[in-house]
Amino acid sequence: MAIRKAIPEDQEGIKSLLDQLEYPGTEKFLATNIKRSTERPDEALLVFEEDDEPYLYNHKILAFISLHFIPQITLEGYFARISYYSVDQDARSGGLAGNWKRIVI
Numbered sequence: 001m002a003i004r005k006a007i008p009e010d011q012e013g014i015k016s017l018l019d020q021l022e023y024p025g026t027e028k029f030l031a032t033n034i035k036r037s038t039e040r041p042d043e044a045l046l047v048f049e050e051d052d053e054p055y056l057y058n059h060k061i062l063a064f065i066s067l068h069f070i071p072q073i074t075l076e077g078y079f080a081r082i083s084y085y086s087v088d089q090d091a092r093s094g095g096l097a098g099n100w101k102r103i104v105i
Contacts, residue, residue, distance in 0.1 A: 006045040006064065008034050013047065013061030017086040042069045048087075063087040 011031050018026050037045040048063040066083040
């Protein structure tokens with residue numbers, strides 16, 4: 001399994017996960033939102049693929065996480081806020097959360 005930055009070609013896999021969360025109609029704007037998320041330095045959109053060779057783009061996306069980094073006025077550095085997080089219904093309870101924590105935190 002591999003965690004990598006999302007790219008526009010991940011739209012169908014991410015859409016499938018959003019459909020499982022009952023977010024219909026995302027195909028109208030999802031490509032634009034993915035592209036924006038990959039271009040902004042204060043955002044990160046990561047996907048978790050079922051294979052260890054990232055960027056082959058033919059692997060099933062098992063999960064995604066959308067992060068936003070917020071500067072803090074009273075502290076050094078940034079806070080990271082999780083905006084969206086989804087795991088494929090067939091991959092839940094499979095230990096993916098531990099892998100996210102290892103990479104993201």
